[in-house]
Amino acid sequence: MQLSHTLLRLKKRLESQVGKAIADYQMIADGDTVLVCVSGGKDSYTLLSVLMALRERAPVKFRLVAMNLDQKQPGFPAEVLPDYLTKMGVEHRIVEQDTYTVVKSKIPEGKTTCSLCSRLRRGIIYRIAKEVGATKIALGHHRDDIVHTLFLNLFFAGQLKAMPPKLVTDDGSHVVIRPLAYCSESDIARFARGMAYPIIPCNLCGSQGNLQRQKIREMMADWDQRYPGRTEVVFSALQKIVPSHLADQSLFDFKGLRPGHPLSAMDGGDSVFDPPALGQTWSQPGALALQVVKG
Structure with missing residues (x-):
């Protein structure tokens, strides 16, 4: 062929x-x-x-x-x-x-x-x-x-x-x-x-068909249409897990967390919430999150 x-x-x-x-x-x-x-x-x-x-x-x-x-x-x-x-x-x-x-x-x-x-x-x-x-x-x-x-x-x-x-x-x-x-x-x-x-x-x-899966497909198709690349970004997130910024106690020792705890073990402190980083790195996903909350 x-x-x-x-x-x-x-x-x-x-x-x-x-x-x-x-x-x-x-x-x-x-x-x-x-x-x-x-x-x-x-x-x-x-x-x-x-x-x-x-x-x-x-x-x-x-x-x-x-x-x-x-x-x-x-x-x-x-x-x-x-x-x-x-x-x-x-x-x-x-x-x-x-x-x-x-x-x-x-x-x-x-x-x-x-x-x-x-x-x-x-x-x-x-x-x-x-x-x-x-x-x-x-x-x-x-x-x-x-x-x-x-x-x-x-x-x-x-x-x-x-x-x-x-x-x-x-x-x-x-x-x-x-x-x-x-x-x-x-x-x-x-x-x-x-x-x-x-x-x-x-x-x-x-x-x-799996009706729940179909709803998810429709949701992601809508997101990708309005904000191209969302599926790729979400998949990338699956490869960059930050246990210290979730809530699973089996993956991170929250009980043992004390002042002076090495920030390297936490992938940094709370800087992820600072406006500059949010605006520079996640401008489109941030807009997407806002849209989801409103919708």
């Missing part, structure tokens, strides 16, 4: 961002087998494409195994992904398991099925990872997903918690990685359109 100059530049940017995320979090090491979960959506297609490109010139050797779970949803085009993965020449596993019927039998009509479906899917992925000898499981979550999850947990669960770029699975057997952590959803969508991936709709199950 002959790529346009614009698409080539976008491809290089995505590959650079993924390469940096992999290096920053040591996501992939020499000899790893990476199970890449491919759903048929824009994110997982992009993830697989970028990892295949990086593998060709990476300083370490690693194996890629693409996996798709056919959950037997009505209307699912079962031939699309096997045909695509074969054409790409990538090692792959197509797993057929009727989780759709299980979920529909357990969840009352009209209720969202996403939570149970996700748990069942996760268990199957872990099993396949063991079968193929995978040391890493790669998921297609991007920067926007990570930021949206932060606000979901903040507003609805009372936690400062997002999606980490790298974590250990619930059973302790595998490491999950999110190589698209530095990539924006808009870039991924443009790339997927340019590459003409055979996209499979994500709503074949007929379930309502």
Whole structure:
């Protein structure tokens, strides 16, 4: 496929961002087998494409195994992904398991099925990872997903918690990685359109989407439109945590704080609230915060 100059530049940017995320979090090491979960959506297609490109010139050797779970949803085009993965020449596993019927039998009509479906899917992925000898499981979550999850947990669960770029699975057997952590959803969508991936709709199950997540998406889209770059700024904040200026006693010894306590241990004193710093560094976010309070 002959790529346009614009698409080539976008491809290089995505590959650079993924390469940096992999290096920053040591996501992939020499000899790893990476199970890449491919759903048929824009994110997982992009993830697989970028990892295949990086593998060709990476300083370490690693194996890629693409996996798709056919959950037997009505209307699912079962031939699309096997045909695509074969054409790409990538090692792959197509797993057929009727989780759709299980979920529909357990969840009352009209209720969202996403939570149970996700748990069942996760268990199957872990099993396949063991079968193929995978040391890493790669998921297609991007920067926007990570930021949206932060606000979901903040507003609805009372936690400062997002999606980490790298974590250990619930059973302790595998490491999950999110190589698209530095990539924006808009870039991924443009790339997927340019590459003409055979996209499979994500709503074949007929379930309502996660309404809370959709509200967060709308909120962030509104903020980014009025104050461009807000999603990027919030993601950057996730990489610059200051425990002494939050309130978690397990992360900072507030009880032991006394006059003369080294300011280096606190990332400074209360200067963060001084008007010059606030005005110079956070002029737009400050205006945004004011707008949120008013709105």
